[in-house]
Amino acid sequence: GAVVSQHPSWVICKSGTSVKIECRSLDFQATTMFWYRQFPKQSLMLMATSNEGSKATYEQGVEKDKFLINHASLTLSTLTVTSAHPEDSSFYICSAIPGTSGSGTQYFGPGTRLLVL
Amino acid sequence: GENVEQHPSTLSVQEGDSAVIKCTYSDSASNYFPWYKQELGKGPQLIIDIRSNVGEKKDQRIAVTLNKTAKHFSLHITETQPEDSAVYFCAASASGTYKYIFGTGTRLKVLA
Numbered sequence: 001g002a003v004v005s006q007h008p009s010w011v012i013c014k015s016g017t018s019v020k021i022e023c024r025s026l027d028f029q030a031t032t033m034f035w036y037r038q039f040p041k042q043s044l045m046l047m048a049t050s051n052e053g054s055k056a057t058y059e060q061g062v063e064k065d066k067f068l069i070n071h072a073s074l075t076l077s078t079l080t081v082t083s084a085h086p087e088d089s090s091f092y093i094c095s096a097i098p099g100t101s102g103s104g105t106q107y108f109g110p111g112t113r114l115l116v117l
Numbered sequence: 118g119e120n121v122e123q124h125p126s127t128l129s130v131q132e133g134d135s136a137v138i139k140c141t142y143s144d145s146a147s148n149y150f151p152w153y154k155q156e157l158g159k160g161p162q163l164i165i166d167i168r169s170n171v172g173e174k175k176d177q178r179i180a181v182t183l184n185k186t187a188k189h190f191s192l193h194i195t196e197t198q199p200e201d202s203a204v205y206f207c208a209a210s211a212s213g214t215y216k217y218i219f220g221t222g223t224r225l226k227v228l229a
Contacts, residue, residue: 043219093160108160
């Protein structure tokens, strides 16, 4: 149980284009999902908290107009990197918390590797 | 602000030996402490967790201990195997919140 998927697993795009990454909780509902970014050999950096039916909460220093988050259902959150540039290349990971309490164990997706040329 | 320190950053052990990774947290309101294993190119996988009302928890070869007074918690892996080689992250979360404060990670290498 508690499986989270991400799609795509990797993506290559040209500078200036937008890329959408999907995060799905497969066997549970999640009011709250999270988006992280991870650079090589570093820890996970929280970008934003995605709440179903409401606006995402972004961490300090994360551009909300660049990283658009939509949590339209209890099983799906999407991250859109708009006008991507090479510095946006990274490993993006989502996580989800089962249930509607908004607190508890986070289950992570397998990650999406983005390369912007 | 809140932070979690994790040591060591790298750890090499011989197969069959034990490995210990230690974390220290700063927020006294933290009450949930998960440990994750991350293999290369994959997402973190929960391996064990502990809540503040418990001092120790064990699951086969893996155990976690918590010292609330000292704000320390540790991961213990016994009888290590090559497949235990990965990066391990500790995290701390406070009641009423859902954010994790992650440690910086420990790269464990089990030598066959």
